[in-house]
Amino acid sequence: MGNLLNLFLKYGGFVVFLALEGLCMYLVVNNNQDQEEIYVSSARVISGSTLQAWDATSNFLSLGSIADSLATENAELYSHMENSKFIQTILIDTAEVIEQQFTYLEAKVIKNSTNKTNNFITLNRGLKHGVEKKMGVFGKHGMVGIVRSVSTNFCVVMPIINVQYKASATLKKSNYFGSLVWDAQNASTAKLEAIPKHIELAKGDSIVTSGYSSIFPEGIMIGVVDEFNLESGSNFYTIDVKLGTNFYDLKYVYIIKNLFAKELELLEEEVSDE
Amino acid sequence: MSNNIIVANVLRFIFLLLLQGLVLQRIPNMLENFNQFEIFIYPIFIFLLPFKTPHPLLILLGFLMGISVDFFYDSPGVHASAGVFVAYIRPFVASILQPREGYNNSIDIPTVDRFGISWFATYSLILLFAHIFFYYAVEIFTFWYFWKIILNTITSFMISAVFIMLFQTLFNPKA
Incomplete structure (x- = not known):
C-alpha cells in the first residue's frame, strides 16, 4: 500500500x-455559453471541411442554424395570426380594414436563471434589432415575460418566475381575469389571485393573456390550473398555476412588437394626466 | 519549518485570491478603450510552492487556485485549466533551468532568495507565459481566432509580468 x-x-x-x-x-x-457556442460552431466548421465521412456529423451539428431559420419563420407566421391583427370594421359601408398590430422577432436565450428569486433571462436581441423596453416575450409553450432593459445587442427579460413580476391573466373558459404572481417556490408553478369564488373552476383550465395591456396579444397561453382552494372567509380563490413555459429548458423565444404601443401609451398618459 | 511553509502558502493563497478576484479583476473592466487583457497575479502561488511538493499535489493545488479564481470571474474551469496545466509543466521547466549544482529537492523553494533574480525571472516568466497562453486558448476556445489568442496573451503577459515582479520585489517571499 505504501509502495503504491x-x-x-x-x-x-x-x-x-x-x-x-x-x-x-x-x-x-457546460457552464460558459460562449465556449459552448464556439465549441458547437467551430466543430461545425471543422467537420464541414473534412471528408465525406464526417457529413453525418456536420449535418447534425448544423441543426442549430436550421433551428435558427425555423425560428425566424415562426416569428413571421405568428404575425399572420388573427390575434396579431387590429380589425377595424366600419359598419356604415361594411368595409373591413385589417391592420397589422403585432409583429414578432425571434430571439435566442443566451443566459437564463431559475434558481434565484429575481430571475432574469438574457436574449441575443437588442436596440439594433428594434427591441424596446416593455415588449412582451413568449416561447412555443407559453408566455415568458417582459423586456426589462435593452442594450445595443442584447436585452434582459424579466420572466414570470421573478418575484417582481406582476401581470393580469384570464381564465380562458370564463373570461374572468386575475393577477398572476410568482411565489418563488419553483420555476414551473405560479399563483393566480383575485378570481372571485362564484366562478366554476376545474383542474386543467387554461389561463391565457388578457390582452388588456398593450404588451401581449390576447390569448397567449400562460399555463393551466393545477390546484385551487377557497380559504374560509375569503371571497377569492387561490389558484396554483402550472406554467406552460419550461424555464429550465428555454432556447428560443419570440419578442412581441406592438405597432400601436406608442399610440396607446400617449392616450393613456393623457387620461392619467387629467 | 514545514509548518511555516504550509502557513505561508495558505496565507499567500488567500491573499492572492482576494487581490486577483476583488482588485485586479476590475481593472480591465474600468478601462474603456483598452481592455482586451487580464492581469494575472495568482499563478505566482503555483510558482512558489516548494520543490518537494509531490507532482499530483502540485497539480491539485494549481486546480484549487484556478477554480477559486474562477468563482470571482464567473468562468467555471477556465482559470482552473490553466492552473492545472502550469502546475503540470512546472517540474519540466524547473529541470530545464536547473543550476549546475542541481536542486536540493527536500528543502529548496523556487525563490529569488535562493536562486537569484535572473533565475527566478526566467522561471516565472516562462510559466506565466504558458499560463496566459493556455488561459486564452481555453477562454477563446478555438484556434480559429489564433491571432486574438496571441495578441491577448502578449498584452496580458507584459502587464502581468510587471505585477508578478512587483509582487516578488515587495514581498520577497522566502517560504
Whole structure:
C-alpha cells in the first residue's frame, strides 16, 4: 500500500493532470455559453471541411442554424395570426380594414436563471434589432415575460418566475381575469389571485393573456390550473398555476412588437394626466 | 519549518485570491478603450510552492487556485485549466533551468532568495507565459481566432509580468 502510494506520488502527475484538465473542460463547456457556442460552431466548421465521412456529423451539428431559420419563420407566421391583427370594421359601408398590430422577432436565450428569486433571462436581441423596453416575450409553450432593459445587442427579460413580476391573466373558459404572481417556490408553478369564488373552476383550465395591456396579444397561453382552494372567509380563490413555459429548458423565444404601443401609451398618459 | 511553509502558502493563497478576484479583476473592466487583457497575479502561488511538493499535489493545488479564481470571474474551469496545466509543466521547466549544482529537492523553494533574480525571472516568466497562453486558448476556445489568442496573451503577459515582479520585489517571499 505504501509502495503504491509512493508510485502514485512519483508518476501520478500525468493521470491527475488529465483527470483535472478533463474536469475543467467539462466545466467550461457546460457552464460558459460562449465556449459552448464556439465549441458547437467551430466543430461545425471543422467537420464541414473534412471528408465525406464526417457529413453525418456536420449535418447534425448544423441543426442549430436550421433551428435558427425555423425560428425566424415562426416569428413571421405568428404575425399572420388573427390575434396579431387590429380589425377595424366600419359598419356604415361594411368595409373591413385589417391592420397589422403585432409583429414578432425571434430571439435566442443566451443566459437564463431559475434558481434565484429575481430571475432574469438574457436574449441575443437588442436596440439594433428594434427591441424596446416593455415588449412582451413568449416561447412555443407559453408566455415568458417582459423586456426589462435593452442594450445595443442584447436585452434582459424579466420572466414570470421573478418575484417582481406582476401581470393580469384570464381564465380562458370564463373570461374572468386575475393577477398572476410568482411565489418563488419553483420555476414551473405560479399563483393566480383575485378570481372571485362564484366562478366554476376545474383542474386543467387554461389561463391565457388578457390582452388588456398593450404588451401581449390576447390569448397567449400562460399555463393551466393545477390546484385551487377557497380559504374560509375569503371571497377569492387561490389558484396554483402550472406554467406552460419550461424555464429550465428555454432556447428560443419570440419578442412581441406592438405597432400601436406608442399610440396607446400617449392616450393613456393623457387620461392619467387629467 | 514545514509548518511555516504550509502557513505561508495558505496565507499567500488567500491573499492572492482576494487581490486577483476583488482588485485586479476590475481593472480591465474600468478601462474603456483598452481592455482586451487580464492581469494575472495568482499563478505566482503555483510558482512558489516548494520543490518537494509531490507532482499530483502540485497539480491539485494549481486546480484549487484556478477554480477559486474562477468563482470571482464567473468562468467555471477556465482559470482552473490553466492552473492545472502550469502546475503540470512546472517540474519540466524547473529541470530545464536547473543550476549546475542541481536542486536540493527536500528543502529548496523556487525563490529569488535562493536562486537569484535572473533565475527566478526566467522561471516565472516562462510559466506565466504558458499560463496566459493556455488561459486564452481555453477562454477563446478555438484556434480559429489564433491571432486574438496571441495578441491577448502578449498584452496580458507584459502587464502581468510587471505585477508578478512587483509582487516578488515587495514581498520577497522566502517560504
